[in-house]
Amino acid sequence: MKSKHLYLLAVSATVTFGLIATPVLDAYAASSDATVPDSSVSKQExxxxxxxxxxxxxxxxxxxxxxxxxxxxxxxxxxxxxxxNLQNAQQKAAGQKPTNAPAVAP
Incomplete structure (x- = not known):
């Protein structure tokens, strides 16, 4: 039982990190590429x-x-x-059957 809780914690932490880190890394890559001065590209461009x-x-x-x-x-x-709830929605969006029992809000 304890290993199941640890597994769920690890999965949710991984999903959360992926949702947070990906846009941040993409923004950093885009901003670092765009800040390199190029004589053929103007500031407005x-x-x-x-x-x-x-x-x-x-x-x-x-x-x-x-x-x-x-x-x-x-x-x-x-x-x-x-x-x-988030994991179930992600699995449904991916076309998979949710592995968790559906969580119901009271």
Whole structure:
């Protein structure tokens, strides 16, 4: 029983880290690439590229969140069963049958 709890904790920590670290690393890579001065690119073009990259990342994040919400995850709802609710929605979005019993909010 204890190993199951540790496994769930490890899985939820991995998922959480992935959700947090990926956009941060993408933003760092985009900003570090865009800040390299290039004589053929003007400041306005760099600014426009950064803005477009930011909008693309935001659209991707919103699409992922909408997909999770369509599969039963409610980020504003009761978070008593937080990891299970998110994991179930991720599994449904991936086309898999959820392995956890569906968590029901009281």
């Amino acid at each position: 760099l600014k426009a590229q950064k803005k477009a990259d930011c909008k693309a990342r935001q659209a991707k994040k919103n699409a992922e969140l909408n997909q999770l919400e369509k599969n039963g995850y409610n980020p504003a709802g009761n978070q008593i069963n937080y990891p299970e």
